[in-house]
Amino acid sequence: MGRYQKHIFICTNERPENHPKGCCSRKGSENLKSLFKDELKAQGMLSIVRPNAAGCLDACEHGAVVVIYPEAVWYGHVKESDVSEIIKEHIIGGKAVERLKIADPKYTSGSLIEPVTIKK
C-alpha cells in the first residue's frame, strides 16, 4: 500500500493579503495541519497516515483545501471543527464526508476509499 495508507495534503499556500484569489493559509490551513497531526498522533496513526503541507493545489476558491490520496478525495472550506470528522469518517471509517467534498464534478474521483488498517 505504499509508505502511507493515507496521505493528507493540506494547502498552506500564502498570498499577499489583498490578492484576488485569496489563499488557504489565510483561511487557517496551518492550524488544520497541526490539528490533523495532533489528532492522528493521539490515535496512534501517524506512522500510517501522514498530514502534509502542500503548496498551492489550484483550488483556491474552495480554500481551505485538503486532498486525500490515494483516493483523490478533495475537501473544501475545511474548518478546524471538521478535522475530527474527516479522521473518524474518512480515514478510519472509509466513507467520504459528503458535506465537505468540493461539489464541482471535476474534483470528483470514483476511487474507492479503503479504511486504514491499524495493527494492534
Place this chain on the structure above:
Amino acid sequence: MGRYQKHIFICTNERPENHPKGCCSRKGSENLKSLFKDELKAQGMLSIVRPNAAGCLDACEHGAVVVIYPEAVWYGHVKESDVSEIIKEHIIGGKAVERLKIADPKYTSGSLIEPVTIKK
C-alpha cells in the same frame, strides 16, 4: 479520475544548512518543481498532471524526493536530468522508472500505474 490524472508532489522542505537530516530543498528540489512544470506545460499536460510543492515528506535520507499519486510511487535522489524520463516513462508510458524508485520496501506500492489519457 479526480481533479488530476497524476499529482506529483515534490518535497521542497528547507532546513538549516548543517541540519543532520539535510533537506530536499538543498538538493535542488525547487528546480525540479520548475522543470516538471515547464516540461508538462510544453507537452500540454498541465491541466491533467499537476506538479506540486510539498512540505517534508519524511523521506529525508532519500532526497530529493518525489511521490506520484494516485499510485503512490516514491522516487529518491531525483535530479534535474531525471525529470524528462519520469514524464516520458511514468506519466505518459505508465511504467515506473525502476532505477529511481526508493528501494526500501516500506515505500513500495503495489498499485497499478495508469498512463495519462490525453484528449486530442
